[in-house]
Amino acid sequence: MVRILLGLIVLSTFGCANKNGECASVFFGGEIVNPTSDYVVLYRDDAYIDSVKLDDNNRFSFTLQGIDEGLYHFDHAPELQYIYLQEGDSLLARLNTVEFDESLVFSGTGSEVNNFLVEMFLAYENEEPQVYEYYPLPPEIFSKKIDSLREIKINHLNELVADSELSERALNMARATIDYNSYISKEKYPFYHKRKTGEETIHDLTGSFYAYRKNINLNNRDLTYFRPYFDFMKWHFGNISYMTCLKDCGDDQEAVSDRLHFNKHKLYLVDSLVAENEIRDILFRNIAVDYLLKEHNPSQECQAFIDKFNTLSSNEEHKAEIDHLYKGIKHLQPNNVLPDFKLKNTNNQEVTLKQIVGRKKNTVIYFWTASQKKPFRDNIKQVAELKKKHPDYNFVGINLKTSYPQWKMLVEEYNLDEKSQFHGENFKEIQMAMIIDKINKCVITKDTVIVDAFADLYTSL
Incomplete structure (x- = not known):
């Protein structure tokens, strides 16, 4: 309503x-x-x-x-x-x-800009593996590679403008989908470069590497809910928070590895640099969710962070959501009883999670969705391998954000065990109950008691 x-x-x-x-x-x-x-x-x-x-x-x-x-x-x-x-x-x-x-x-009428937005989305999706291979390169070479890819898209936009009459706001939106997707790669660079090369220190990047920052607008109301813009903002504030903390809070990296300290930096920077209220609140929420999901463990530090978040955010729904998330994390600690909710089996019969896992002593619950095809296929292969390594475990797949008919079709297409596959209709309820934050997440239980509610299919078993 x-x-x-x-x-x-x-x-x-x-x-x-x-x-x-x-x-x-x-x-x-x-x-x-x-x-x-x-x-x-x-x-x-x-x-x-x-x-x-x-x-x-x-x-x-x-x-x-x-x-x-x-x-x-x-x-x-x-x-x-x-x-x-x-x-x-x-x-x-x-x-x-x-x-x-x-x-x-x-x-x-209006198709030109919309087809262009779809083209850019697909172009960046296709380029992602290529860009990932660029991260080991030195900064100046990496920057030229990204600028070259961006220039191709800018030329395409110029051709569109020559052939079509776009309003100023439509043109700005088309340009934003190019710019912010490209800028994300540069914000990621110091961290991905360090990870891929094994270097011990972050590169001291020159001003020219981040020259685009002089032209960014951190208060663009039109782009508040535009994914490339929001993803850029997340990476940008993470980057400058890390670099600021590394410079001002000690060079032994102890401060930046302290998640409470580091995420407070992000809150302060958003508070000082972003004036547009809705953008501020969405960023505050994202920082809080990210912090709590990676902490996993309730503590005085978590509560101190939530208290700080509550003083900065003006969005009461976000505050209630963070409070609900923290309560969910508390409920998913080891030795607590597993949350219960309704699912459907392949016979369209309603069953509860506790009924499913109560049949076996050791269970691994994993999640999948039809919209993420590659992770789904990868996870199915991983589960098949884990079944061989751990024959004493019961593996239960819960499908989310997919229609029931499409889910049944995929269960048959991939020859999945119908007795261990279930469909979740209420995504929000299941997401909050199980704190589903990534596609590789799994929950390990012994009967209906939690062993590890924040496990990973690829590293925890």
């Missing part, structure tokens, strides 16, 4: 570009091949705007009046994708959920 009210407020307060007060309508529709849900839901930032049901031909359509120009996203569970909308757009999308992003194509 809160999201619906927010959406109505947003729509009612948007101004119209036309002087006579009549708002140009926006049409957004399309076709979804192999749908995984009955609905398409449209959001502006994190506010609900509208939802429509697919018709008998798997088509959908929105007609919107008086919307604000900018970035939206549409959700067809379990997938979502960005869409840029402005007055007068008449936009059609076609996609196949088997290859959601790869198959997504827009046509009609």
Whole structure:
């Protein structure tokens, strides 16, 4: 209800570009091949705007009046994708959920910038392994490689501008998807370089390496919920916090290895450099979640950090979420009883987690989703190997963020043991109960008692 009210407020307060007060309508529709849900839901930032049901031909359509120009996203569970909308757009999308992003194509008025955003997303996804191989290179060579890749995309954007009429805000969004994805690689560089080369010290990078920082806007309201921008902000504040702490708090690295100390640095820097309230609060939340998930163990230090977070954040929902997360971490400590929740088996019967793990003395619970195909395939192989090494263990797979029919199809396609595969419908409930923070996470139990709730499929067994 809160999201619906927010959406109505947003729509009612948007101004119209036309002087006579009549708002140009926006049409957004399309076709979804192999749908995984009955609905398409449209959001502006994190506010609900509208939802429509697919018709008998798997088509959908929105007609919107008086919307604000900018970035939206549409959700067809379990997938979502960005869409840029402005007055007068008449936009059609076609996609196949088997290859959601790869198959997504827009046509009609407003399609140019949207197809460009999809192209850039796929380009950076394809380049990721290549960029990873660049990290051992010296700073100046690495920088040239990244700049060269960026320049190719800038040239592509210039061609788009020459052939299409983009609004200033649409052009800025298109450029942002290029810039911030490229900048992320440079923010990562000192840490990935050290890891891949085995060097003991961080490179003293010259000002030219970070020259782009002079042009970044840490308070860009239009990009608050844009993933490349937010990911850049996370890496940027992590980088400058680390370097500042290394310089000012002792060169023996003791301070930067102290997670409480280091994450307080991040809170202070965000507090001092970011003025836009919503961006501040989202960054504060991210820092708090990251700190608690990596700490895992309740302590006075954790509580001190939460207290500091509460004084800085102005978002009451975030404060409640962090409090809930910390309580969840406390409940998942060794020798506590495993949380319980409902799942479904391949016969569409409801079972509880405790019923499943209570059958065996030793159980490893792991999680997977259809939207992350490579990690899913890798984890399935890893589980097969672990079953050989630990025949006395029961391995239970819980699927999340996938429709029940698609999950059943994948269980059959990959020849998974139906007796040990279960479907979770309520992702949020399961995520918070089991503190699912990474795709490799697993939970080791003895009967229904926790042995290690923060284990890793690749390192803990």
